[in-house]
Amino acid sequence: MSNKFKPETLCVQAGWEPKKGEPRVLPIYQSTTFKYDTSEQMARLFDLEDSGYFYTRLQNPTNDAVAAKIAALEGGVAAMLTSSGQAANFYAMFNICEAGDHFVSSSAIYGGTFNLFAVTMKKLGIEVTFISPDASEEEISAAFRPNTKALFGETISNPSLEVLDIEKFARVAHKHGVPLIVDNTFPTPINCRPFEWGADIVVHSTTKYMDGHATSVGGAIVDSGNFDWDAYADKFPGLCAPDESYHGLTYTKAFGKGAYITKATAQLMRDLGSIQSPQNAFLLNIGLETLHLRMAQHCKNAQAVAEYLAGSDKVAWVNYCGLPDNPYHALAEKYMSAGSCGVISFGLKGGRDVAIKFMDSLKLAAIVTHVADARTSVLHPASHTHRQLTDEQLMEAGVRPDLIRFSVGIENAGDIIADIEQALKAAYA
Ligand SMILES: *Cc1c(COP(=O)(O)O)cnc(C)c1O
Numbered sequence: 001m002s003n004k005f006k007p008e009t010l011c012v013q014a015g016w017e018p019k020k021g022e023p024r025v026l027p028i029y030q031s032t033t034f035k036y037d038t039s040e041q042m043a044r045l046f047d048l049e050d051s052g053y054f055y056t057r058l059q060n061p062t063n064d065a066v067a068a069k070i071a072a073l074e075g076g077v078a079a080m081l082t083s084s085g086q087a088a089n090f091y092a093m094f095n096i097c098e099a100g101d102h103f104v105s106s107s108a109i110y111g112g113t114f115n116l117f118a119v120t121m122k123k124l125g126i127e128v129t130f131i132s133p134d135a136s137e138e139e140i141s142a143a144f145r146p147n148t149k150a151l152f153g154e155t156i157s158n159p160s161l162e163v164l165d166i167e168k169f170a171r172v173a174h175k176h177g178v179p180l181i182v183d184n185t186f187p188t189p190i191n192c193r194p195f196e197w198g199a200d201i202v203v204h205s206t207t208k209y210m211d212g213h214a215t216s217v218g219g220a221i222v223d224s225g226n227f228d229w230d231a232y233a234d235k236f237p238g239l240c241a242p243d244e245s246y247h248g249l250t251y252t253k254a255f256g257k258g259a260y261i262t263k264a265t266a267q268l269m270r271d272l273g274s275i276q277s278p279q280n281a282f283l284l285n286i287g288l289e290t291l292h293l294r295m296a297q298h299c300k301n302a303q304a305v306a307e308y309l310a311g312s313d314k315v316a317w318v319n320y321c322g323l324p325d326n327p328y329h330a331l332a333e334k335y336m337s338a339g340s341c342g343v344i345s346f347g348l349k350g351g352r353d354v355a356i357k358f359m360d361s362l363k364l365a366a367i368v369t370h371v372a373d374a375r376t377s378v379l380h381p382a383s384h385t386h387r388q389l390t391d392e393q394l395m396e397a398g399v400r401p402d403l404i405r406f407s408v409g410i411e412n413a414g415d416i417i418a419d420i421e422q423a424l425k426a427a428y429a
Pocket of ligand 1: 183
């Protein structure tokens with residue numbers, strides 16, 4: 001149903017299309033394994049000659065229905081769910097990179113992804129070069145090497161809230177014959193569809209707005225089907241040359257536009273096993289049914305909170321791309337004309353100590369590590385996620401010592417602002 005319907009309809013109905021007498025609601029296929037009538041039928045599955053379910057470490061019908069909904073929302077040809085956003089980012093990259101390869105990434109990315117790329121993938125022999133998302137095309141190009149296999153960025157970076165110029169990144173990636181991979185967690189496909197601007201692969205931490213209720217950790221990878229792997233076959237032997245672990249099958253020849261996701265499922269899920277549990281996929285699907293309603297309310301509330309903060313004499317600075325004087329306002333208008341996300345960052349006059357007093361005084365907004373769910377929450381990275389760093393190192397990481405990350409929920413905007421107002425009073429008392 002991907003082409004016929006608008007996003008609101010896809011949120012509610014895509015992915016699970018029951019036939020006569022089947023459950024109206026996507027069931028949880030709580031089964032590790034699936035039955036066949038003959039040994040031959042099972043053998044064909046193992047050779048990838050037939051498609052079908054055999055073991056939930058590789059594929060499960062509940063997961064596939066939810067992945068199909070996410071693929072429809074992003075406008076992609078295929079998708080898969082992973083156990084976390086971390087697994088999604090690792091698989092997306094490791095599916096086309098191996099020891100001796102290199103990729104280029106925006107430096108404005110989630111801390112977990114930064115560690116994955118800079119530390120853990122390096123141990124696997126895969127190197128990364130970080131570039132500023134604001135770098136010129138020439139500067140980004142200069143980071144490429146003959147063994148570079150991908151370019152990576154976040155649509156809106158967590159927690160620095162920088163907006164990626166997707167078309168610029170796509171142009172550079174394609175000039176060098178590699179795909180652009182975009183982490184679209186913060187805007188979700190409701191507010192931005194990176195494939196429309198030239199991205200080739202999209203990844204998500206579904207833990208955030210997609211689930212939206214902070215019940216389940218999960219991730220997703222979506223393929224646009226647009227990148228022509230065979231045109232650069234020497235760069236991508238894993239997709240374009242025979243796979244020894246499947247009797248010499250070649251993914252691009254056997255699966256066409258499904259090659260990338262099929263390989264990630266057949267090889268990476270088989271060998272590394274980071275499948276999302278069908279129970280979590282079920283909860284994710286319930287979240288997706290209201291994604292369009294929630295994103296609109298998150299953005300409306302965040303805009304009101306950002307405007308309130310910008311007008312307060314106790315606030316030193318506010319970072320939200322919905323504010324007209326924000327450096328990323330123009331890019332946000334271009335790529336996310338209906339709204340960006342509900343996450344704001346700001347600093348208080350008086351710095352770190354006042355920030356802590358302010359946070360401790362909040363009553364409606366809760367101090368949690370999470371962002372991007374229905375409940376308003378707040379975090380002080382310098383005291384929490386980044387607390388090992390000195391003030392100097394914090395600045396290098398793009399996290400100011402006074403930065404408060406405020407994730408605006410879907411409650412009443414007036415109530416959220418009243419809570420901030422009383423906490424500001426208390427912080428300076
Ligand atoms: C949270 C997050 C991740 C990691 O996702 P998990 O589901 O926590 O593993 C990756 N990218 C972004 C942008 C995130 O916000």
